[in-house]
Amino acid sequence: MSTTAPESLKMQLTYVETRSGEFKAQGVPYKAIRYLSSNTREIRYSHETHRALDGEMMMLPRTGIEPPRRIVTGHTPDGKSTTIFDGEVSSAPNVGTRFWVTKGWPTDNSGDNKDLRDESPDRAGIFQTNGTNFLAQDVPPGAVVPMHRTSTLDYGILISGELTLVLEDGPPLTLSEPGTVFVQRGTAHQWENRGPDWVRVIFVILDAKPFAYTNADGAQVTLEEYHSWSKAPT
Incomplete structure (x- = not known):
């Protein structure tokens, strides 16, 4: 099953493989991906403002690196x-x-x-x-x-x-x-x-706290957080 991501989600290019084996390029932001199975590498698209994507299943191509083993104690x-x-x-x-x-x-x-x-x-x-x-x-x-x-x-x-x-x-x-x-x-x-x-x-x-410094004019400057898919502050 395949779907086309809305323009607002086309923030990063990720290659995915559909169940039929066809490779397609889909734009998917980091937070729109949720892992469902470590064995089949299935993913579900989901996003607060795009619930219509929920339930769409795709297969990611293998990376050539084995999945890591995770041990958690309790x-x-x-x-x-x-x-x-x-x-x-x-x-x-x-x-x-x-x-x-x-x-x-x-x-x-x-x-x-x-x-x-x-x-x-x-x-x-x-x-x-x-x-x-x-x-x-x-x-x-x-x-x-x-x-x-x-x-x-x-x-x-x-x-x-x-x-x-x-x-x-x-x-x-x-x-x-x-x-x-x-x-x-x-x-x-x-x-x-x-x-x-x-x-x-x-x-x-x-x-952590945002980094701050005093510029040449003596003013305090705080460096804002920005991510790959958003515009850097000026």
Whole structure:
């Protein structure tokens, strides 16, 4: 089954494979994708203002990188440590594969062992106010994540492939060694996969205060958050 996304949703180009096997280009923003099955890689389009898309099922092409195994621990009713989730989780091009999302600070480890992977962060589906998001991104060859800035502290680790980090000042930085780590401190940045292979990066995203500085005129300037699909503030 296939559908055509409204113009207002055509913010990012993602290739999807329909059940019949035909490849088509569809515009889908990050927060319009929800994972339903780690085994079949099925996705459902959904959006607050476009409920008509609900129920449309498509298949994402395989990335050439195996889905990551996720282990989550918890507690038994009598307080003993145990495993509550253990299995593969789906990965998809250009969109975050969520492992765990927390809302509220400090994090509360009590509860009913609900799978917090199913929680949707409140800013662009990736950034959680007063919370965290633990995720992976698989980036196809030739892909560019346009310049954006978020009011977050991002911890990242390169798992495979080669990724280029572009900042507003200074030369581009190439991450090529698996295990390379980076700390993104609320800076405007762009990611590019200039190589021939898929890239996998793991992120831990923590909410943070917007960066502020005093300009040459002595005025306080706060750098606003903006995302790939929105206009950068002037």
